Amino acid sequence: MPREALRPELAQARAGGMANIGEAARASGVSAKMIRHYESIGLMPAVGRTFAGYRLYSGKDIHRLSFIRRARALGFSTPDIAALLGLWDxxxxxxxxxxxxxxKHVDELAERIAQMQAMQRTLAALAAQCHGDERPDCPILDDLALDGLPLDDEES
Amino acid sequence: MPREALRPELAQARAGGMANIGEAARASGVSAKMIRHYESIGLMPAVGRTFAGYRLYSGKDIHRLSFIRRARALGFSTPDIAALLGLWDxxxxxxxxxxxxxxKHVDELAERIAQMQAMQRTLAALAAQCHGDERPDCPILDDLALDGLPLDDEES
DNA sequence: GTTGCACCTTGCCATGATGGCAAGGTCAAG
DNA sequence: CTTGACCTTGCCATCATGGCAAGGTGCAAC
Known part of the structure; x- marks a missing residue:
């Protein structure tokens, strides 16, 4: 009793299902470091603290962290995640x-995929023409060493 | 031919076919900023200088810059570009x-492409199920908000 | 020959997600 | 009381890139 009176917040918090940052990290799959980061950039609210300054996370907070983790796993940008959280709320x-x-994100992904596929196609085609033996001649290097600007050529 | 060790004046260098960093940037398609950066990380050699300290680029140097630019356009990492330059030399x-x-790079691209395609597929499937009307219900948010995670479980 | 503009130099700051380390406070158990 | 695990803040680093600032240089026009 006197003991709880001295540190009531932590004791009550634990009893009330609140987790510290390490527990929240384990439960959500987001590192403690990133949890603090998300708080600093406003993706997470400034959660409650104990007297000692320890952050306290509710089940709802942990749910939000999981949401963020999933959104990131789908490749959403930070601003998009902020928007999604706003809509969720x-x-x-x-x-x-x-x-x-x-x-919008699907379209962005499509564009990035297309760019990488273009690189891959070009490179695979060059590699296919490369002997891959002891000789030094190699169309891959030849292509990289071409003179002139193939992508955008405007200076003169 | 080793690089000019005598630090000639700009005018003389120009007459000798040397370019200053701005010209090299325009000719190679690499920004002056990045040219200095490549020098600092060893991708480019420390080129000659005029008395005043202006960098001087030969045609060969500019060719090397173009090579780097092309390799980057194909998505090669800096270490890989360093290796390619070494082989070129x-x-x-x-x-x-x-x-x-x-x-190796083609394979890495394939992997990244596959990851992004997986994201895209998941998201496209969810979006297809979303009404996209005035109602708030949305399987996209529902999915992001799912409890449980594939790596770890709840607090113990 | 002076002025002015464009260009060069170095160096520092910022991005963005992430990890690492350090110094110091807190807590729980032995 | 000691110990070890965990918390706090804050700074450093990554990586490619751009921006800005302060100060020197080159060249052409007046």
């Missing part, structure tokens, strides 16, 4: 808003 | 070494 959202964000 | 290289580097 907003009961008056329209699913159209969510879908629009998702669609 | 080495007349006793085997094309097999070059091909191996290229193949």
């Amino acid at each position: 907003n009961r008056r959202r329209s699913s159209a808003q969510v879908k629009k964000l998702a669609q | 080495n007349r006793r290289r085997s094309s097999a070494q070059v091909k191996k580097l290229a193949q």
